[in-house]
Amino acid sequence: MSAWLFDLGNTRLKCAPLLDGGRVGEARALPHREEDVAAALTQHLPEHIDVAYLASVAQPGLRVAVLEALASRCRRISIARTQPRFGDVRIAYRDPRKLGVDRFLALVAAHARAQGPALVCGVGTALTVDLLDAQGTHLGGRIAPSPTLMREVLHARAPQLPEQGGNYVDFAADTEDALASGCDGAAVALIERSLDAARVRLGEEPRLLLHGGGSDTLAAHLPTATEVATLVLEGLAQWAAVETAA
Known part of the structure; x- marks a missing residue:
């Protein structure tokens, strides 16, 4: 087939x-x-x-x-649609329709990959952060603009600010670098803060998994991160196996 x-x-x-x-x-x-x-x-x-x-x-x-x-x-x-439970994975949302199916499938794949707790970060139009414990329980997450979207919105409101270009540095000496450093840095800081909160919540270090089109840029500043470009597709493959069996 x-x-x-x-x-x-x-x-x-x-x-x-x-x-x-x-x-x-x-x-x-x-x-x-x-x-x-x-x-x-x-x-x-x-x-x-x-x-x-x-x-x-x-x-x-x-x-x-x-x-x-x-x-x-x-x-x-x-x-595919978000389900309250899929195998061992149980989502935190009371209304499953409010959790994007991409986040749901990424959690399904992350649970199979991590063999333990995981912080799952998707970097696309939005930056999504979801925490999964070792048993597959989704403990909730966060949504913020991705660095790309931040740049696009800033450019739309202030066209003199370029929506691309620049390098990440701690303290930039030109506008392009300042934009890249600020927008990428905001995303990195949110992920790092989420990792800190996850350690406190779980009592152990979760595996950090990144996926999405902008994950490679952020991974360079997150030394413990693992990029999995196909994470949503992997979750969809698991969903497909159950759907076919049914």
């Missing part, structure tokens, strides 16, 4: 084949605009797919465009 995984976020569309044993194949990023989705899927995907598993937190128009493009080549499309 030919199966593919799709992670449709606010910034990127990632996909990968689902291999034997629930493994995630080579992931690729596709164009993230409604008008480009169909052509991108035609270029990168097989002509026919038995089943597509989709996790989406994107705005409705883009989500519909992806579904329409997939419908032309897929026998079945299965859409």
Whole structure:
């Protein structure tokens, strides 16, 4: 059976084949605009797919465009949704609909990977931080603007402030470096503060897992971090295995 995984976020569309044993194949990023989705899927995907598993937190128009493009080549499309419990993972939110499915799937994958407590940080349009104990209980999280979004908003309100460029330094001597240092530094500080709070809460050091398009920039300043680019897709693969068995 030919199966593919799709992670449709606010910034990127990632996909990968689902291999034997629930493994995630080579992931690729596709164009993230409604008008480009169909052509991108035609270029990168097989002509026919038995089943597509989709996790989406994107705005409705883009989500519909992806579904329409997939419908032309897929026998079945299965859409993942946040669940109050998945195996040992139990989410903290009283209303599961309020926890983005990408965060939910990242927790599922993190629990399988970490074999212990984990602090899971997604760096995309938003910066999300979620704490998971060794038993799989989600202890809650935080949401903040990512460094990229901070730069974009600052540029929109003050066009003289560039939305890209600059290097991280402790005390910058030009505007580009000051912006990079301030926005990246704010995200790093939030993660470090969350790690401190997690140690107090758990009585031990959680494993720090980073994922998302902006994770590589922050990882350079977080020496204990492990980058897992496919974390959401890995969680989606686990969800797909249970959905197929049902």
